[in-house]
Amino acid sequence: MTMPARSGGRRVLVTGLSSYWGGRLAQALERDPGVEVIVGVSQDDPTCELTRTEYVRVGTQHALLARIVQAADIDTVIDTRLVVDSIAAPPKAAHENNVIGTMNVLAACGGPDSPVRKFVFKSSAHYYGCERDDPAYFTEAMRRPHPPRTPIEKDIVEAERAVEAFARRNPDVTVTVLRFANGLGPDLRTSHSALLSLPVVPSILGFDPRYQFIHEDDITGALEHAAAHDLPGVYNAAGDGVLVLSEVASLLGKPLAPLLPPWGTGVATAALRRVGVRIPPELLQQLRYGRALDNRRLKAAGYALRATTRETVQAFAEHLRTRDLRGAPGDGYRYEREVEEFLRWSPAVRSTGDDRLGLGRLSRDQLAELARALDSLEARPARLAPRGRESTLRTGSPSSSGGAADSELAADP
Amino acid sequence: MTTTTRPALPPATLSDDLRDHLPAIEPERTVSDWGRSERVEGLVDRTLYDFLYHYWFRCEVEGIENVPSTGGALLVSNHAGALPPDASMIAKAIQEEHPRPRKLHLTVEHFFKGCPFLSMFVSKIGGVPAHPANVHRLLHDEQQLVLVFPEGAKATEKLYKDRYKLRRFGRGGFVEAAMRARVPIVPIAVVGAEEAMPTFAHVGLLKRLTGLIYFPITPLFPHLGLLGAAYLPAKFKLRFLEPVPTDRMGERAWEDTGLVQEVAGDIRARIQDELVDMVGRRRSVWFG
Numbered sequence: 001m002t003m004p005a006r007s008g009g010r011r012v013l014v015t016g017l018s019s020y021w022g023g024r025l026a027q028a029l030e031r032d033p034g035v036e037v038i039v040g041v042s043q044d045d046p047t048c049e050l051t052r053t054e055y056v057r058v059g060t061q062h063a064l065l066a067r068i069v070q071a072a073d074i075d076t077v078i079d080t081r082l083v084v085d086s087i088a089a090p091p092k093a094a095h096e097n098n099v100i101g102t103m104n105v106l107a108a109c110g111g112p113d114s115p116v117r118k119f120v121f122k123s124s125a126h127y128y129g130c131e132r133d134d135p136a137y138f139t140e141a142m143r144r145p146h147p148p149r150t151p152i153e154k155d156i157v158e159a160e161r162a163v164e165a166f167a168r169r170n171p172d173v174t175v176t177v178l179r180f181a182n183g184l185g186p187d188l189r190t191s192h193s194a195l196l197s198l199p200v201v202p203s204i205l206g207f208d209p210r211y212q213f214i215h216e217d218d219i220t221g222a223l224e225h226a227a228a229h230d231l232p233g234v235y236n237a238a239g240d241g242v243l244v245l246s247e248v249a250s251l252l253g254k255p256l257a258p259l260l261p262p263w264g265t266g267v268a269t270a271a272l273r274r275v276g277v278r279i280p281p282e283l284l285q286q287l288r289y290g291r292a293l294d295n296r297r298l299k300a301a302g303y304a305l306r307a308t309t310r311e312t313v314q315a316f317a318e319h320l321r322t323r324d325l326r327g328a329p330g331d332g333y334r335y336e337r338e339v340e341e342f343l344r345w346s347p348a349v350r351s352t353g354d355d356r357l358g359l360g361r362l363s364r365d366q367l368a369e370l371a372r373a374l375d376s377l378e379a380r381p382a383r384l385a386p387r388g389r390e391s392t393l394r395t396g397s398p399s400s401s402g403g404a405a406d407s408e409l410a411a412d413p
Numbered sequence: 414m415t416t417t418t419r420p421a422l423p424p425a426t427l428s429d430d431l432r433d434h435l436p437a438i439e440p441e442r443t444v445s446d447w448g449r450s451e452r453v454e455g456l457v458d459r460t461l462y463d464f465l466y467h468y469w470f471r472c473e474v475e476g477i478e479n480v481p482s483t484g485g486a487l488l489v490s491n492h493a494g495a496l497p498p499d500a501s502m503i504a505k506a507i508q509e510e511h512p513r514p515r516k517l518h519l520t521v522e523h524f525f526k527g528c529p530f531l532s533m534f535v536s537k538i539g540g541v542p543a544h545p546a547n548v549h550r551l552l553h554d555e556q557q558l559v560l561v562f563p564e565g566a567k568a569t570e571k572l573y574k575d576r577y578k579l580r581r582f583g584r585g586g587f588v589e590a591a592m593r594a595r596v597p598i599v600p601i602a603v604v605g606a607e608e609a610m611p612t613f614a615h616v617g618l619l620k621r622l623t624g625l626i627y628f629p630i631t632p633l634f635p636h637l638g639l640l641g642a643a644y645l646p647a648k649f650k651l652r653f654l655e656p657v658p659t660d661r662m663g664e665r666a667w668e669d670t671g672l673v674q675e676v677a678g679d680i681r682a683r684i685q686d687e688l689v690d691m692v693g694r695r696r697s698v699w700f701g
Contacts, residue, residue: 132527135546136447142546206529208537210448240436242446262529289526292446294550296434310439 009036016081065108181238185216209290605649
């Protein structure tokens, strides 16, 4: 059984599917008819509802990833897996994921026979660090003036170095690196959203740093834009406008509380941790010196930002005011493999109306061929249950997407 | 956008003009993207600058028309005083005397960004760290007025006996910045700041202990404590000189280090000449 002539849509692999950005990006890609196949990999289950993304639970072992990439003929890899906030993972795990993981993902995408033509890497403005003698706006061509101070920053610099080497070794792969400013939004959980959710906005006495945020929708938007267009090189992604922290506090309607002294800040941070306020090391420098990115290159590349920094903070303030009424985000969804498999593959599921596989684009002959393939399948015994767990590795292969098409036809004759 | 030969990461430098993509101004805000606060600036202006400009230093201004009404320009001045008052008086002079008052951005040492309280205050009243990228963005992209003191800290730490003797003009970085941004340089000569807070000596040990750039002995400091921040009422004279255009010096003039040094030297000599002239005409330090 072979899938009839392919419509030429993109075949995308998203790493870090369980992360907020990975999940949101997969959702966005699902709506794009130009994307034919979406395979998501991560170590943990997805945290948001996905309809046609095929989830494979796998870490960053490069042999396994390489097999998925080869088998599913992936042409675009979007690597959203980088841990850029030490709230997200303990330092050891973060290092493992950021440095070793990036190496493995790159190894799985490289090589002479690799089908990958595009690699999008989600990085962070922590690449630049925050120092006293920083420029007011970092452009992509700038390098950090001092060596990185915190584990997360070290990891990011090292990971980007690996991506840069990959780009040099694979000149026919379009490599995009997006350096995101601090993300903020109703559903995004970061160190900053935790700090700004406190009754007061903590600050360092005597400092009012410049701050720039990017809205969570713009994070996925920029990743999607990079996936859809050819943008070789590095791009800063940040909202327009730079606020000072006192402005952020007033937009949130909270007092600015200088909880940290300008000297002995580290000791005070440790004391604050005891009472439950966790300020990670990479934020301390930012609370002191602030940071802003020059986002004009991304805008020149055709991406229209949906929110300015100010609008982002306002949206976050609105979320804080109404979150008790709405309940925590993501409450309604839990990944259950059996349910997902049933929804995807069972002939009993009626189509939800959206033409997920683009069958509408198939010609009459192709449809006829599909129907014939379906007839031959019906002779076979039920193909769902016995395949069990090892099927996950194969779900991205062309034969199983043919199977999905079949069930779609069967459900909706 | 794809070409067959693509540079590896990172991309080529930002040579293309990105001025169209500058962020729009948000009228609801009172703080600029550089951290400049209208409220704080207005407050300081009403309480302090107004008083100093009109009554304490009784500033006299010549040649204000040499400050362009539109487009970027780099203002270059001599610098003096342990807590130099010249920057704020130049900014105030443009506000008061210019037919089209414009905001002036003062470049300040990175030291201030690391200094608690001062870091907040300096950026709120229009101070911008003296990073070449900051100066270029202000001059070229945002077409603003920027004031630099090429002598830097060498001028503010010089002793009273060396007054009105210009120090070395850095490495000519300001000329390079103006050439890259293709904006004119407006030299300014200021008389009075040397006597407003003269430094008689430096205490090296206290400088190290306090972490300051220098620890000066002035007429009022340190024996009067905080009162030492007060200025003596010297008479101020500011002379804005004929602008030096930099856009007709060739395509990549800033790469010609000889030319850069030459222009820097010329500007330094012009300011020095004016200072000699102004000090020569002055009959009294306090009454002008």
